[in-house]
Amino acid sequence: xxxxxxxxxxxxxxxGMTIFARRLQETGKEMSWEAAKMALDEAGLTxxxxxxxxMGSAPDAFDGVHKKGEYLLDGAGGTNKxxxxxxxxxxxxxxxxxxxxxxxxxxxxxxxLVVCEEKMSSVQPHAQSAFGHIWDPILDRPLKPNLVxxxxxxxxxxxxxxxxxxxxxxxxxxxxxxxAVGHPCAQLADPNITLEDVxxxxxxxxxxxxxxxxxxxxxxxxIVLVSEDVAYEHTDTPVWIDGVGWCIDTTMWTNRxxxxxxxVARAAKxxxxxxxxxxxxxxxxxxxxxxxxxxxxxxxxxGLLLADPGEAAIMxxxxxxxxxxxFPVCPSGGLLGVGNPIAxxxxxxxxxxxxxxAGKAGPxxxxxxxxxxxxxxxxxxxxxxxVVVMRRR
Amino acid sequence: xxxxIEKASExxxxxxxxxxxHYYYSAGIxxxxxxxALRDEGKIVGTHCAACNLTYVPPRxxxxxxxxxxxxxKDMGKRGCVVAFTVAxxxxxxxxxxxxxxxxxxxxxxxxxxxxxxxxEVESEKICVGLxxxxxxxxxxxxxxKITDILYFRPxxx
Numbered sequence: 001x002x003x004x005x006x007x008x009x010x011x012x013x014x015x016g017m018t019i020f021a022r023r024l025q026e027t028g029k030e031m032s033w034e035a036a037k038m039a040l041d042e043a044g045l046t047x048x049x050x051x052x053x054x055m056g057s058a059p060d061a062f063d064g065v066h067k068k069g070e071y072l073l074d075g076a077g078g079t080n081k082x083x084x085x086x087x088x089x090x091x092x093x094x095x096x097x098x099x100x101x102x103x104x105x106x107x108x109x110x111x112x113l114v115v116c117e118e119k120m121s122s123v124q125p126h127a128q129s130a131f132g133h134i135w136d137p138i139l140d141r142p143l144k145p146n147l148v149x150x151x152x153x154x155x156x157x158x159x160x161x162x163x164x165x166x167x168x169x170x171x172x173x174x175x176x177x178x179x180a181v182g183h184p185c186a187q188l189a190d191p192n193i194t195l196e197d198v199x200x201x202x203x204x205x206x207x208x209x210x211x212x213x214x215x216x217x218x219x220x221x222x223i224v225l226v227s228e229d230v231a232y233e234h235t236d237t238p239v240w241i242d243g244v245g246w247c248i249d250t251t252m253w254t255n256r257x258x259x260x261x262x263x264v265a266r267a268a269k270x271x272x273x274x275x276x277x278x279x280x281x282x283x284x285x286x287x288x289x290x291x292x293x294x295x296x297x298x299x300x301x302x303g304l305l306l307a308d309p310g311e312a313a314i315m316x317x318x319x320x321x322x323x324x325x326x327f328p329v330c331p332s333g334g335l336l337g338v339g340n341p342i343a344x345x346x347x348x349x350x351x352x353x354x355x356x357x358a359g360k361a362g363p364x365x366x367x368x369x370x371x372x373x374x375x376x377x378x379x380x381x382x383x384x385x386x387v388v389v390m391r392r393r
Numbered sequence: 394x395x396x397x398i399e400k401a402s403e404x405x406x407x408x409x410x411x412x413x414x415h416y417y418y419s420a421g422i423x424x425x426x427x428x429x430a431l432r433d434e435g436k437i438v439g440t441h442c443a444a445c446n447l448t449y450v451p452p453r454x455x456x457x458x459x460x461x462x463x464x465x466x467k468d469m470g471k472r473g474c475v476v477a478f479t480v481a482x483x484x485x486x487x488x489x490x491x492x493x494x495x496x497x498x499x500x501x502x503x504x505x506x507x508x509x510x511x512x513x514e515v516e517s518e519k520i521c522v523g524l525x526x527x528x529x530x531x532x533x534x535x536x537x538x539k540i541t542d543i544l545y546f547r548p549x550x551x
Binding site for chain 1: 410420421478484487509510
Protein backbone atom coordinates (compact mmCIF):
# COMPACT_ATOMS: atom_id res chain seq x y z
CA UNK A 1 0.00 0.00 0.00
CA UNK A 2 1.47 3.35 -1.03
CA UNK A 3 -0.53 6.12 0.56
CA UNK A 4 1.72 8.93 -0.69
CA UNK A 5 1.06 8.77 -4.41
CA UNK A 6 -2.17 10.74 -4.55
CA UNK A 7 -2.35 12.85 -7.68
CA UNK A 8 -4.82 15.51 -6.60
CA UNK A 9 -5.98 16.88 -3.26
CA UNK A 10 -9.74 16.76 -2.85
CA UNK A 11 -12.00 19.26 -1.08
CA UNK A 12 -15.63 19.31 0.04
CA UNK A 13 -17.25 22.59 -1.07
CA UNK A 14 -20.92 21.96 -0.36
CA UNK A 15 -23.24 19.64 1.55
CA GLY A 16 -26.99 19.13 1.86
CA MET A 17 -29.39 16.94 3.72
CA THR A 18 -33.13 16.47 4.01
CA ILE A 19 -35.16 16.17 7.17
CA PHE A 20 -34.74 12.70 8.63
CA ALA A 21 -38.15 11.24 9.48
CA ARG A 22 -40.63 8.63 8.36
CA ARG A 23 -41.36 10.01 4.88
CA LEU A 24 -43.93 7.74 3.32
CA GLN A 25 -44.85 10.06 0.49
CA GLU A 26 -41.58 11.12 -1.15
CA THR A 27 -39.82 8.53 -3.25
CA GLY A 28 -36.16 7.78 -2.70
CA LYS A 29 -35.42 9.59 -5.95
CA GLU A 30 -37.24 12.71 -4.75
CA MET A 31 -35.31 12.77 -1.49
CA SER A 32 -32.04 12.22 -3.38
CA TRP A 33 -32.80 15.15 -5.63
CA GLU A 34 -33.67 17.40 -2.67
CA ALA A 35 -30.35 16.69 -0.93
CA ALA A 36 -28.27 16.83 -4.12
CA LYS A 37 -29.80 20.18 -5.08
CA MET A 38 -28.98 21.63 -1.65
CA ALA A 39 -25.34 20.50 -1.92
CA LEU A 40 -25.00 21.93 -5.45
CA ASP A 41 -26.60 25.22 -4.36
CA GLU A 42 -24.17 25.58 -1.44
CA ALA A 43 -21.25 24.84 -3.80
CA GLY A 44 -22.59 27.34 -6.33
CA LEU A 45 -22.68 24.66 -9.03
CA THR A 46 -25.34 23.25 -11.31
CA UNK A 47 -25.73 19.66 -12.40
CA UNK A 48 -24.05 20.31 -15.73
CA UNK A 49 -20.82 21.25 -13.89
CA UNK A 50 -20.64 17.75 -12.38
CA UNK A 51 -18.31 15.23 -14.08
CA UNK A 52 -19.40 12.06 -12.25
CA UNK A 53 -21.90 10.92 -9.64
CA UNK A 54 -21.58 8.41 -6.78
CA MET A 55 -24.74 7.00 -5.25
CA GLY A 56 -24.71 5.31 -1.82
CA SER A 57 -27.70 3.29 -0.66
CA ALA A 58 -28.25 0.23 1.53
CA PRO A 59 -30.03 -3.09 0.78
CA ASP A 60 -32.28 -3.37 -2.29
CA ALA A 61 -34.76 -5.09 0.03
CA PHE A 62 -35.62 -1.78 1.71
CA ASP A 63 -37.16 -0.49 -1.51
CA GLY A 64 -38.27 -3.84 -2.92
CA VAL A 65 -36.45 -2.96 -6.16
CA HIS A 66 -33.45 -4.93 -7.33
CA LYS A 67 -30.62 -2.85 -8.83
CA LYS A 68 -31.49 0.09 -6.67
CA GLY A 69 -28.54 2.07 -8.07
CA GLU A 70 -30.13 2.53 -11.45
CA TYR A 71 -33.55 2.95 -9.82
CA LEU A 72 -32.28 6.01 -7.94
CA LEU A 73 -30.15 7.28 -10.85
CA ASP A 74 -32.17 10.27 -12.01
CA GLY A 75 -32.79 11.63 -8.49
CA ALA A 76 -29.04 11.54 -7.85
CA GLY A 77 -28.33 13.46 -11.08
CA GLY A 78 -26.37 10.63 -12.67
CA THR A 79 -28.16 10.37 -16.03
CA ASN A 80 -25.68 10.52 -18.92
CA LYS A 81 -22.67 10.75 -16.63
CA UNK A 82 -20.15 8.28 -15.24
CA UNK A 83 -22.17 6.86 -12.33
CA UNK A 84 -21.85 4.08 -9.80
CA UNK A 85 -23.68 2.90 -6.74
CA UNK A 86 -21.73 1.69 -3.74
CA UNK A 87 -23.02 -0.16 -0.74
CA UNK A 88 -21.33 -1.47 2.40
CA UNK A 89 -24.35 -1.31 4.70
CA UNK A 90 -24.12 1.41 7.34
CA UNK A 91 -20.49 1.98 6.37
CA UNK A 92 -21.77 3.46 3.09
CA UNK A 93 -22.31 6.82 4.81
CA UNK A 94 -18.54 7.41 4.90
CA UNK A 95 -17.52 4.96 2.15
CA UNK A 96 -19.50 6.66 -0.66
CA UNK A 97 -17.49 9.89 -0.10
CA UNK A 98 -14.28 7.80 -0.12
CA UNK A 99 -15.27 6.45 -3.55
CA UNK A 100 -16.02 10.04 -4.64
CA UNK A 101 -12.61 11.03 -3.26
CA UNK A 102 -10.70 8.49 -5.39
CA UNK A 103 -12.62 9.59 -8.49
CA UNK A 104 -11.14 13.06 -7.96
CA UNK A 105 -7.80 12.13 -6.33
CA UNK A 106 -6.95 9.94 -9.32
CA UNK A 107 -7.05 13.03 -11.51
CA UNK A 108 -9.87 11.62 -13.63
CA UNK A 109 -12.62 14.01 -12.53
CA UNK A 110 -12.64 17.62 -11.27
CA UNK A 111 -16.14 17.87 -9.78
CA UNK A 112 -18.00 14.89 -8.33
CA LEU A 113 -21.39 14.70 -6.64
CA VAL A 114 -21.88 12.10 -3.88
CA VAL A 115 -25.48 11.34 -2.94
CA CYS A 116 -26.68 8.93 -0.24
CA GLU A 117 -30.29 7.93 0.20
CA GLU A 118 -32.32 5.59 2.36
CA LYS A 119 -36.04 4.99 2.55
CA MET A 120 -36.69 2.38 5.22
CA SER A 121 -40.45 2.89 5.55
CA SER A 122 -41.40 1.06 2.34
CA VAL A 123 -40.60 -2.40 3.64
CA GLN A 124 -43.47 -4.09 5.51
CA PRO A 125 -44.12 -4.80 8.29
CA HIS A 126 -40.83 -3.31 9.50
CA ALA A 127 -37.29 -2.63 8.29
CA GLN A 128 -36.23 -5.53 10.52
CA SER A 129 -37.96 -7.81 7.98
CA ALA A 130 -35.24 -6.91 5.47
CA PHE A 131 -32.51 -7.28 8.06
CA GLY A 132 -33.83 -10.80 8.71
CA HIS A 133 -32.17 -11.84 5.46
CA ILE A 134 -28.65 -10.59 6.10
CA TRP A 135 -27.83 -13.63 8.27
CA ASP A 136 -26.22 -16.91 7.35
CA PRO A 137 -29.22 -18.94 6.17
CA ILE A 138 -28.00 -22.23 7.63
CA LEU A 139 -26.53 -21.38 11.01
CA ASP A 140 -28.12 -18.12 12.16
CA ARG A 141 -31.52 -17.76 10.52
CA PRO A 142 -33.16 -20.90 11.96
CA LEU A 143 -32.59 -19.31 15.40
CA LYS A 144 -34.54 -16.23 14.19
CA PRO A 145 -32.03 -13.59 15.25
CA ASN A 146 -32.70 -9.89 14.96
CA LEU A 147 -30.10 -7.18 14.74
CA VAL A 148 -30.74 -5.75 18.18
CA UNK A 149 -29.91 -9.06 19.87
CA UNK A 150 -26.57 -9.24 18.16
CA UNK A 151 -25.64 -5.68 19.08
CA UNK A 152 -26.78 -6.41 22.58
CA UNK A 153 -24.31 -9.29 22.86
CA UNK A 154 -21.56 -7.05 21.51
CA UNK A 155 -22.43 -4.28 23.99
CA UNK A 156 -22.43 -6.79 26.81
CA UNK A 157 -19.05 -8.15 25.74
CA UNK A 158 -17.67 -4.58 25.63
CA UNK A 159 -19.00 -3.84 29.13
CA UNK A 160 -17.65 -7.13 30.48
CA UNK A 161 -14.15 -6.92 29.05
CA UNK A 162 -13.42 -3.27 29.84
CA UNK A 163 -15.54 -2.97 32.96
CA UNK A 164 -17.75 -0.26 31.46
CA UNK A 165 -20.87 0.86 33.36
CA UNK A 166 -24.22 0.96 31.57
CA UNK A 167 -24.89 4.39 33.11
CA UNK A 168 -21.86 5.84 31.29
CA UNK A 169 -22.96 4.31 27.99
CA UNK A 170 -26.46 5.74 28.39
CA UNK A 171 -24.95 9.22 28.81
CA UNK A 172 -24.03 9.08 25.11
CA UNK A 173 -27.72 8.85 24.18
CA UNK A 174 -28.48 11.82 26.45
CA UNK A 175 -25.63 13.90 24.97
CA UNK A 176 -26.47 13.18 21.35
CA UNK A 177 -30.23 13.69 21.64
CA UNK A 178 -29.54 17.04 23.31
CA UNK A 179 -26.91 17.98 20.71
CA ALA A 180 -29.50 17.40 17.98
CA VAL A 181 -31.69 20.21 19.33
CA GLY A 182 -31.50 22.93 16.69
CA HIS A 183 -30.40 20.61 13.90
CA PRO A 184 -32.83 21.41 11.06
CA CYS A 185 -33.04 17.74 10.01
CA ALA A 186 -33.38 16.09 13.41
CA GLN A 187 -35.95 13.41 14.15
CA LEU A 188 -34.95 12.50 17.70
CA ALA A 189 -33.82 15.73 19.36
CA ASP A 190 -34.89 16.07 22.98
CA PRO A 191 -33.81 19.10 25.03
CA ASN A 192 -35.13 17.61 28.27
CA ILE A 193 -33.92 14.02 28.10
CA THR A 194 -32.23 12.71 31.26
CA LEU A 195 -30.09 9.73 32.15
CA GLU A 196 -33.06 8.28 34.04
CA ASP A 197 -35.17 8.41 30.86
CA VAL A 198 -32.66 6.15 29.10
CA UNK A 199 -32.15 3.83 32.09
CA UNK A 200 -35.91 3.42 32.50
CA UNK A 201 -36.76 3.04 28.83
CA UNK A 202 -38.28 -0.21 27.64
CA UNK A 203 -35.97 -3.24 27.49
CA UNK A 204 -35.46 -4.34 23.87
CA UNK A 205 -32.79 -7.03 24.22
CA UNK A 206 -30.97 -6.44 27.47
CA UNK A 207 -28.64 -4.71 28.06
CA UNK A 208 -30.04 -2.66 25.13
CA UNK A 209 -33.05 -0.45 25.91
CA UNK A 210 -35.30 1.58 23.60
CA UNK A 211 -33.39 4.86 23.99
CA UNK A 212 -29.98 3.23 23.42
CA UNK A 213 -30.96 2.79 19.75
CA UNK A 214 -31.55 5.02 16.75
CA UNK A 215 -34.77 3.82 15.04
CA UNK A 216 -35.31 3.44 11.26
CA UNK A 217 -35.73 6.63 9.24
CA UNK A 218 -36.02 8.03 5.73
CA UNK A 219 -33.80 10.72 4.25
CA UNK A 220 -30.99 11.71 1.93
CA UNK A 221 -27.75 13.67 2.02
CA UNK A 222 -25.18 14.83 -0.53
CA ILE A 223 -21.76 16.47 -0.83
CA VAL A 224 -19.83 18.08 -3.68
CA LEU A 225 -16.15 17.09 -4.06
CA VAL A 226 -13.71 19.05 -6.19
CA SER A 227 -10.07 18.85 -7.21
CA GLU A 228 -7.42 21.25 -5.87
CA ASP A 229 -7.27 22.66 -9.40
CA VAL A 230 -10.68 24.29 -9.10
CA ALA A 231 -11.52 24.40 -5.35
CA TYR A 232 -10.80 28.12 -4.85
CA GLU A 233 -12.76 29.06 -7.97
CA HIS A 234 -15.88 28.03 -6.09
CA THR A 235 -15.30 28.88 -2.43
CA ASP A 236 -12.96 30.54 0.06
CA THR A 237 -13.60 27.82 2.63
CA PRO A 238 -12.93 24.42 1.09
CA VAL A 239 -12.53 21.60 3.62
CA TRP A 240 -9.94 19.06 2.52
CA ILE A 241 -10.19 15.30 2.69
CA ASP A 242 -6.63 14.54 3.80
CA GLY A 243 -6.95 10.87 4.73
CA VAL A 244 -9.21 7.93 3.92
CA GLY A 245 -9.21 4.36 5.20
CA TRP A 246 -11.42 1.32 5.20
CA CYS A 247 -11.21 -2.25 6.46
CA ILE A 248 -13.48 -5.25 6.91
CA ASP A 249 -13.40 -8.02 9.53
CA THR A 250 -14.59 -11.62 9.14
CA THR A 251 -18.20 -12.25 8.11
CA MET A 252 -18.49 -14.87 10.86
CA TRP A 253 -19.49 -12.28 13.43
CA THR A 254 -19.31 -14.79 16.28
CA ASN A 255 -15.57 -15.09 15.64
CA ARG A 256 -14.67 -11.42 16.02
CA UNK A 257 -13.24 -9.55 18.97
CA UNK A 258 -16.60 -8.12 20.01
CA UNK A 259 -15.09 -5.81 22.63
CA UNK A 260 -12.53 -3.92 20.54
CA UNK A 261 -13.19 -3.16 16.83
CA UNK A 262 -9.80 -3.99 15.31
CA UNK A 263 -11.06 -3.27 11.79
CA VAL A 264 -11.87 0.31 12.84
CA ALA A 265 -8.32 0.71 14.15
CA ARG A 266 -6.88 -0.59 10.87
CA ALA A 267 -9.02 1.78 8.83
CA ALA A 268 -8.11 4.67 11.13
CA LYS A 269 -4.37 3.96 10.91
CA UNK A 270 -4.61 3.99 7.12
CA UNK A 271 -6.42 7.35 7.14
CA UNK A 272 -4.05 8.84 9.75
CA UNK A 273 -0.96 7.75 7.83
CA UNK A 274 -2.29 9.35 4.66
CA UNK A 275 -3.10 12.55 6.55
CA UNK A 276 0.33 12.56 8.24
CA UNK A 277 -1.23 12.24 11.69
CA UNK A 278 1.15 10.67 14.20
CA UNK A 279 -0.69 11.35 17.45
CA UNK A 280 -4.43 11.32 16.73
CA UNK A 281 -5.37 12.40 20.25
CA UNK A 282 -3.33 15.59 19.96
CA UNK A 283 -3.84 16.34 16.29
CA UNK A 284 -7.59 15.74 15.92
CA UNK A 285 -9.96 18.42 17.26
CA UNK A 286 -13.38 16.75 16.95
CA UNK A 287 -14.92 13.46 15.90
CA UNK A 288 -18.10 12.17 14.32
CA UNK A 289 -17.91 8.41 15.01
CA UNK A 290 -20.83 6.20 13.98
CA UNK A 291 -23.40 6.02 16.79
CA UNK A 292 -26.43 3.89 15.82
CA UNK A 293 -26.29 2.60 19.41
CA UNK A 294 -24.85 4.61 22.30
CA UNK A 295 -22.14 2.02 23.10
CA UNK A 296 -20.95 2.14 19.47
CA UNK A 297 -19.85 5.77 19.86
CA UNK A 298 -17.58 4.69 22.72
CA UNK A 299 -16.28 1.56 21.00
CA UNK A 300 -15.64 3.53 17.80
CA UNK A 301 -13.76 6.32 19.62
CA UNK A 302 -11.51 3.60 20.99
CA GLY A 303 -11.17 1.97 17.58
CA LEU A 304 -10.25 5.38 16.17
CA LEU A 305 -7.42 5.43 18.77
CA LEU A 306 -8.85 8.55 20.38
CA ALA A 307 -9.25 6.72 23.70
CA ASP A 308 -7.88 3.57 25.31
CA PRO A 309 -10.25 0.60 25.52
CA GLY A 310 -12.90 1.48 28.12
CA GLU A 311 -11.66 5.07 28.44
CA ALA A 312 -14.26 6.63 26.13
CA ALA A 313 -16.91 5.89 28.76
CA ILE A 314 -14.91 7.84 31.34
CA MET A 315 -14.39 10.76 28.93
CA UNK A 316 -18.16 10.82 28.43
CA UNK A 317 -18.87 10.77 32.16
CA UNK A 318 -16.42 13.63 32.67
CA UNK A 319 -18.14 15.71 29.99
CA UNK A 320 -15.07 15.89 27.72
CA UNK A 321 -17.06 14.77 24.67
CA UNK A 322 -19.79 17.42 25.02
CA UNK A 323 -20.12 19.97 22.23
CA UNK A 324 -18.36 22.53 24.44
CA UNK A 325 -16.00 19.99 25.99
CA UNK A 326 -12.31 19.60 25.30
CA PHE A 327 -12.95 16.96 22.63
CA PRO A 328 -16.40 17.34 21.00
CA VAL A 329 -17.89 14.05 19.78
CA CYS A 330 -21.00 13.94 17.57
CA PRO A 331 -21.74 17.67 17.79
CA SER A 332 -24.31 17.02 15.05
CA GLY A 333 -26.43 15.00 17.44
CA GLY A 334 -25.37 11.84 15.64
CA LEU A 335 -27.64 9.03 14.54
CA LEU A 336 -29.05 8.86 18.07
CA GLY A 337 -30.24 12.45 17.89
CA VAL A 338 -30.70 13.32 14.22
CA GLY A 339 -31.82 9.92 12.94
CA ASN A 340 -30.55 6.85 11.15
CA PRO A 341 -31.52 6.52 7.49
CA ILE A 342 -28.54 4.22 6.93
CA ALA A 343 -26.45 5.60 4.05
CA UNK A 344 -27.87 9.12 4.44
CA UNK A 345 -25.88 9.40 7.69
CA UNK A 346 -23.40 10.93 5.22
CA UNK A 347 -25.00 14.26 6.21
CA UNK A 348 -24.36 13.70 9.92
CA UNK A 349 -20.81 12.44 9.56
CA UNK A 350 -19.05 14.00 6.54
CA UNK A 351 -21.63 16.80 6.23
CA UNK A 352 -21.19 17.81 9.87
CA UNK A 353 -17.37 17.79 9.68
CA UNK A 354 -17.60 20.01 6.60
CA UNK A 355 -19.96 22.46 8.29
CA UNK A 356 -17.96 22.49 11.54
CA UNK A 357 -14.54 22.90 9.88
CA ALA A 358 -15.87 25.56 7.50
CA GLY A 359 -17.41 27.40 10.48
CA LYS A 360 -20.89 26.99 9.03
CA ALA A 361 -22.51 24.80 11.70
CA GLY A 362 -24.66 27.64 13.10
CA PRO A 363 -26.10 26.86 16.53
CA UNK A 364 -24.24 23.52 16.50
CA UNK A 365 -20.82 25.14 15.98
CA UNK A 366 -18.39 23.86 18.60
CA UNK A 367 -16.83 26.52 20.83
CA UNK A 368 -13.18 25.69 20.34
CA UNK A 369 -11.33 26.45 17.13
CA UNK A 370 -11.32 23.28 15.06
CA UNK A 371 -9.02 22.53 12.13
CA UNK A 372 -8.91 18.73 11.92
CA UNK A 373 -11.75 16.25 12.31
CA UNK A 374 -12.38 12.56 11.80
CA UNK A 375 -15.60 10.88 10.68
CA UNK A 376 -16.32 7.16 10.69
CA UNK A 377 -19.10 4.79 9.76
CA UNK A 378 -19.68 1.10 10.38
CA UNK A 379 -21.65 -1.50 8.54
CA UNK A 380 -22.16 -4.62 6.49
CA UNK A 381 -22.72 -7.42 9.02
CA UNK A 382 -21.31 -5.18 11.82
CA UNK A 383 -17.83 -5.74 10.39
CA UNK A 384 -16.69 -2.88 8.15
CA UNK A 385 -15.27 0.54 8.97
CA UNK A 386 -14.83 3.58 6.77
CA VAL A 387 -12.81 6.54 8.06
CA VAL A 388 -12.21 10.04 6.66
CA VAL A 389 -9.92 12.76 8.05
CA MET A 390 -10.84 16.31 7.05
CA ARG A 391 -8.94 19.58 7.50
CA ARG A 392 -9.34 23.29 7.10
CA ARG A 393 -6.13 24.86 5.82
CA UNK B 394 -42.90 19.05 1.33
CA UNK B 395 -45.01 16.89 3.56
CA UNK B 396 -42.73 15.34 6.15
CA UNK B 397 -44.97 13.10 8.19
CA ILE B 398 -47.76 10.93 6.92
CA GLU B 399 -48.85 8.33 9.40
CA LYS B 400 -51.18 6.30 7.21
CA ALA B 401 -50.11 4.74 3.94
CA SER B 402 -53.76 4.93 2.82
CA GLU B 403 -53.44 8.73 2.60
CA UNK B 404 -51.00 8.55 -0.29
CA UNK B 405 -51.22 6.82 -3.64
CA UNK B 406 -49.33 3.61 -3.26
CA UNK B 407 -49.21 0.00 -4.41
CA UNK B 408 -48.59 -3.07 -2.35
CA UNK B 409 -46.14 -5.35 -4.11
CA UNK B 410 -43.76 -8.25 -3.67
CA UNK B 411 -40.43 -9.26 -5.15
CA UNK B 412 -41.29 -12.69 -6.49
CA UNK B 413 -37.92 -14.42 -6.29
CA UNK B 414 -38.15 -15.02 -2.57
CA HIS B 415 -37.52 -18.77 -2.40
CA TYR B 416 -33.98 -20.14 -2.50
CA TYR B 417 -32.04 -23.33 -1.96
CA TYR B 418 -29.43 -22.60 0.68
CA SER B 419 -26.92 -25.45 0.74
CA ALA B 420 -24.91 -26.31 3.82
CA GLY B 421 -21.70 -26.89 1.81
CA ILE B 422 -19.04 -29.51 2.26
CA UNK B 423 -18.09 -28.73 5.87
CA UNK B 424 -21.73 -27.99 6.70
CA UNK B 425 -22.77 -31.43 5.46
CA UNK B 426 -20.24 -33.05 7.82
CA UNK B 427 -21.40 -30.85 10.72
CA UNK B 428 -25.12 -31.49 10.32
CA UNK B 429 -24.79 -35.21 9.58
CA ALA B 430 -22.62 -35.69 12.70
CA LEU B 431 -25.17 -33.72 14.70
CA ARG B 432 -28.13 -35.72 13.37
CA ASP B 433 -26.65 -39.23 13.35
CA GLU B 434 -24.13 -39.17 16.20
CA GLY B 435 -25.32 -36.27 18.33
CA LYS B 436 -21.85 -34.70 18.00
CA ILE B 437 -20.78 -31.08 17.56
CA VAL B 438 -17.70 -31.08 15.32
CA GLY B 439 -15.23 -28.44 14.19
CA THR B 440 -12.15 -28.17 11.98
CA HIS B 441 -8.73 -27.13 13.19
CA CYS B 442 -6.11 -24.91 11.54
CA ALA B 443 -2.73 -25.93 12.95
CA ALA B 444 -0.90 -22.96 11.45
CA CYS B 445 -3.18 -20.39 13.07
CA ASN B 446 -4.00 -22.54 16.14
CA LEU B 447 -7.69 -21.88 15.60
CA THR B 448 -10.63 -24.29 15.62
CA TYR B 449 -13.73 -23.41 13.63
CA VAL B 450 -17.11 -24.42 15.10
CA PRO B 451 -19.11 -25.08 12.94
CA PRO B 452 -16.35 -26.46 10.71
CA ARG B 453 -15.07 -24.88 7.50
CA UNK B 454 -12.98 -26.38 4.71
CA UNK B 455 -10.53 -23.48 4.73
CA UNK B 456 -8.95 -21.14 7.24
CA UNK B 457 -9.94 -17.59 6.35
CA UNK B 458 -6.74 -16.19 7.85
CA UNK B 459 -4.11 -18.32 6.04
CA UNK B 460 -6.26 -20.03 3.37
CA UNK B 461 -5.05 -23.49 4.42
CA UNK B 462 -7.35 -26.39 3.55
CA UNK B 463 -8.80 -27.83 6.75
CA UNK B 464 -9.42 -31.56 6.80
CA UNK B 465 -9.04 -32.41 10.48
CA UNK B 466 -12.52 -32.77 12.05
CA LYS B 467 -12.66 -32.72 15.85
CA ASP B 468 -15.45 -33.72 18.22
CA MET B 469 -15.87 -30.65 20.40
CA GLY B 470 -17.99 -32.37 23.06
CA LYS B 471 -21.21 -30.81 24.25
CA ARG B 472 -19.86 -28.52 26.96
CA GLY B 473 -18.80 -24.93 26.50
CA CYS B 474 -18.94 -21.58 28.21
CA VAL B 475 -20.84 -18.36 27.60
CA VAL B 476 -18.85 -15.62 25.83
CA ALA B 477 -21.70 -13.10 25.49
CA PHE B 478 -25.47 -13.19 25.91
CA THR B 479 -28.63 -11.13 25.53
CA VAL B 480 -32.14 -11.30 26.93
CA ALA B 481 -34.48 -10.54 24.04
CA UNK B 482 -37.85 -8.96 24.73
CA UNK B 483 -38.92 -8.55 21.08
CA UNK B 484 -38.73 -10.75 18.00
CA UNK B 485 -37.80 -9.48 14.56
CA UNK B 486 -41.39 -8.55 13.72
CA UNK B 487 -41.45 -6.39 16.87
CA UNK B 488 -43.77 -8.82 18.72
CA UNK B 489 -43.24 -9.10 22.47
CA UNK B 490 -41.51 -12.26 23.63
CA UNK B 491 -43.00 -13.50 26.89
CA UNK B 492 -41.06 -14.99 28.53
CA UNK B 493 -38.02 -13.28 26.97
CA UNK B 494 -35.66 -15.49 24.95
CA UNK B 495 -32.01 -15.77 25.84
CA UNK B 496 -29.33 -16.01 23.17
CA UNK B 497 -25.66 -16.60 23.72
CA UNK B 498 -22.33 -17.16 22.05
CA UNK B 499 -20.90 -20.41 23.33
CA UNK B 500 -17.21 -21.31 23.12
CA UNK B 501 -16.01 -24.91 23.23
CA UNK B 502 -12.53 -23.99 24.42
CA UNK B 503 -9.66 -21.55 23.94
CA UNK B 504 -8.77 -20.61 20.34
CA UNK B 505 -12.18 -21.86 19.20
CA UNK B 506 -14.77 -19.78 17.35
CA UNK B 507 -18.01 -19.46 19.35
CA UNK B 508 -21.40 -20.83 18.28
CA UNK B 509 -24.65 -18.83 18.44
CA UNK B 510 -27.53 -20.57 20.19
CA UNK B 511 -30.31 -20.31 22.76
CA UNK B 512 -29.96 -20.68 26.54
CA UNK B 513 -32.72 -22.26 28.63
CA GLU B 514 -33.35 -23.90 32.04
CA VAL B 515 -31.72 -20.82 33.60
CA GLU B 516 -32.89 -17.60 35.21
CA SER B 517 -31.65 -14.60 33.24
CA GLU B 518 -30.18 -12.98 36.38
CA LYS B 519 -27.90 -15.99 36.87
CA ILE B 520 -26.26 -15.89 33.46
CA CYS B 521 -22.77 -14.49 33.30
CA VAL B 522 -19.82 -14.50 30.92
CA GLY B 523 -17.90 -17.69 31.63
CA LEU B 524 -20.97 -19.71 32.72
CA UNK B 525 -20.44 -23.39 31.89
CA UNK B 526 -23.20 -24.78 29.71
CA UNK B 527 -24.03 -27.99 27.88
CA UNK B 528 -26.03 -28.70 24.73
CA UNK B 529 -29.46 -30.28 24.97
CA UNK B 530 -30.26 -32.16 21.77
CA UNK B 531 -33.53 -33.36 20.32
CA UNK B 532 -34.09 -37.14 20.62
CA UNK B 533 -32.32 -38.92 17.76
CA UNK B 534 -35.55 -39.88 16.00
CA UNK B 535 -36.59 -36.20 15.77
CA UNK B 536 -33.26 -34.85 14.49
CA UNK B 537 -33.25 -33.49 10.94
CA UNK B 538 -29.67 -32.27 10.43
CA LYS B 539 -30.42 -28.63 11.29
CA ILE B 540 -28.95 -26.20 13.83
CA THR B 541 -32.24 -26.54 15.70
CA ASP B 542 -31.40 -30.22 16.38
CA ILE B 543 -29.70 -28.55 19.33
CA LEU B 544 -32.70 -27.40 21.36
CA TYR B 545 -30.70 -25.06 23.56
CA PHE B 546 -27.80 -24.92 26.00
CA ARG B 547 -28.29 -25.09 29.79
CA PRO B 548 -25.99 -24.61 32.77
CA UNK B 549 -23.91 -27.63 33.74
CA UNK B 550 -25.37 -28.94 37.01
CA UNK B 551 -23.30 -29.34 40.16
